[in-house]
Amino acid sequence: MDSDTNFKQLRVAVIGGGLGGLSAAIALRRSGHLVEIYERRNFNVEVGAAVSCAANGTQWLREWEVDIPSMKPVVLMKLVMHDWETGEILNQYDLENYEEQWGNVYNMFHRQDMHAGLLRAATSPDGLGTPATVVVDHVCESVDYEKGTVTFQNGRTTIADLIIGSDGIRSVVRREIGIIPSVKSAPQTCYRCNVRRTDVERLGLQPYSLEPAIHYWGGMPQNESSTTRSQFYKVVMSPCSDYDIVSFYCFMPTEMTNHTKEGFSFIEVPVSDITKGCYDSLDDDCLALIKNSIDRMPWRLYKHEPYPHWQKGKVCILGDAAHPMMPHQSQGACQAIEDAAALGIIFSSTYDFTNNIAQGLALYERIRKPRGTRVQEASWRATLNINERIGFTSLTAHDTALAALSGKLTINEMNAYRMHDHIHEEVSKLACL
Ligand SMILES: Cc1cc2nc3c(=O)[nH]c(=O)nc-3n(C[C@H](O)[C@H](O)[C@H](O)COP(=O)(O)OP(=O)(O)OC[C@H]3O[C@@H](n4cnc5c(N)ncnc54)[C@H](O)[C@@H]3O)c2cc1C
Structure with missing residues (x-):
């Protein structure tokens, strides 16, 4: 052939x-x-x-x-896990050798x-x-x-x-x-939003948001005695667009949203749609970034069987x-x-x-x-x-x-x-x- x-x-x-x-x-x-x-x-x-x-x-x-x-x-260089409430760094993975190991970089x-x-x-x-x-x-x-x-x-x-x-x-x-x-509807839903680099700098918000890293808050299963925050509360933040944009994915349990449309819609939502529930207790620095975001869009998640x-x-x-x-x-x-x-x-x-x-x-x-x-x-x-x-x-x-x-x-x-x-x-x- x-x-x-x-x-x-x-x-x-x-x-x-x-x-x-x-x-x-x-x-x-x-x-x-x-x-x-x-x-x-x-x-x-x-x-x-x-x-x-x-x-x-x-x-x-x-x-x-x-x-x-x-x-x-x-080009991603680091993966950083934060404590939901304090923002304290819990864990860090270095990706400096990623390209050497896999032959190509990890791009955001x-x-x-x-x-x-x-x-x-x-x-x-x-x-x-x-x-x-x-x-x-x-x-x-x-x-x-x-x-x-x-x-x-x-x-x-x-x-x-x-x-x-x-x-x-x-x-x-x-x-x-x-x-x-x-x-079927997933038990977790998402909001996407972006923060402009100019706003990070103008408002004196966290400069680490402009490092080549993905930052995570939450997402960990809570112990059984915890009734407050499930693993469905998770924030994922990374810079993109030559560091001009800091991008956020804000996850929460599905019952916290009224948005039902699957796929990528263009309905901008008020910041309060994101910052309710356990977001009240989110690390102040992270929350300040989200409160100054633009392009806030719902992304309702569904599970498709293969x-x-x-x-x-x-x-x-x-x-x-x-x-x-x-x-x-x-x-x-x-x-x-x-x-x-x-x-x-x-x-x-x-x-x-x-x-x-x-x-x-x-x-x-x-x-x-x-x-x-x-x-x-x-x-x-x-x-x-x-x-x-x-x-x-x-x-x-x-x-x-x-x-x-x-x-x-x-x-x-x-x-x-x-x-x-x-x-x-x-x-x-x-x-x-
Ligand atoms: C507007 C938008 C924003 C997104 N934002 C993100 C994001 O922020 N983060 C993330 O991880 N992923 C995002 N995605 C999804 C991500 O791009 C996809 O998961 C992935 O890249 C797979 O791409 P795809 O081409 O299969 O699907 P998609 O990127 O969804 O592309 C499908 C394309 O088909 C077009 N289309 C749909 N129906 C028809 C039709 N009947 N006739 C003709 N054209 C049709 C759509 O307009 C779209 O351009 C987004 C997708 C879209 C469309």
Whole structure:
């Protein structure tokens, strides 16, 4: 299968221009295909907070020659745990050796910066392949997975050899390939907000918020006698956007919110929506930052059971459409990037799947579903128990074996994974049939 003689350029329709859809467009244009991205809205309304891009995501940005500095990264160097009430530092992990160990840095991006950088890489005349085109204000209404047609709410249609459903957590494409999600409300909800660096400095707020570190408060299970604060109270803070923004994720038990809409909404909430309940007793310095925040948006969390399949006919799903996960492994964007990378490799001239889309998509599902689902399930376990979160420090062989026995997701598993080799092995098995 190591020949490019049968390679065929595909017409690819990407439905949804979020981080996953744009990554797929980059990977597939670089593999020689003609890509059109259909997005339901205009990108100007984008908001967001910090998005983690660990080594397993950064690896692909580098392979795709994305201009990472233009995405204003903050390279993570430290992980700091604070006491909820006093702010006292309970624990600190040094990530100074992270790049040396894993070959790539751990980037924190502001979602808008990451989105803008990926959009440039997908559509720029520079770079390998034909630039992807973007069609905004097109809401996908239905898809015919056999014919390869897409119909939009405005009555327009398009036809493609390959359709990628990267339309997020409430995916229409997913429904069109016969998946009915089994969803339940999570016991924890979240508010995202940002603090401007200028406000941190002007108001004399905590300067440590501008260090290359993620800071945590809470999240630990309380002992049984505690009736006050559950593990669902947690604050995660990190700088992003060249340190111009300090991003907050403020978690609390679901019964503390009235917001029910899943996904990323644009309803700005008053600060009091966040600072009620046990936030009364939060470390004063941290609370002062939250009280001076902007872009305060609810992010209601739901648990999706893994889906039975990720592809049908000419259609596949990726990113949040395929494996919506809780945020506690910080892998949502990285897993979407990995999905995109797999499609780019499978439909490259190295293999022969451009002449057999269904077989290529079956391989995509075989490569990506077990790993994506494993991270999805681990993100749920980490909601209930923070100790299930991927460790940041290197694990010894003994630790790795123990973690593997207990089923815990390990950093080795995430960062030492070699997708090119994995695909090659699977294709070799197919060739033997
Ligand atoms: C506005 C927004 C803000 C976010 N903020 C954060 C954040 O602060 N922190 C964080 O960790 N994660 C955030 N995320 C999620 C994070 O980006 C994703 O979990 C991850 O990157 C996977 O990306 P995705 O492309 O699969 O999904 P998404 O990033 O959700 O992208 C899906 C895209 O599909 C489009 N779409 C949906 N339905 C249709 C349709 N029917 N037709 C056409 N287009 C459609 C959406 O408008 C969106 O652009 C945010 C997502 C969005 C959309």
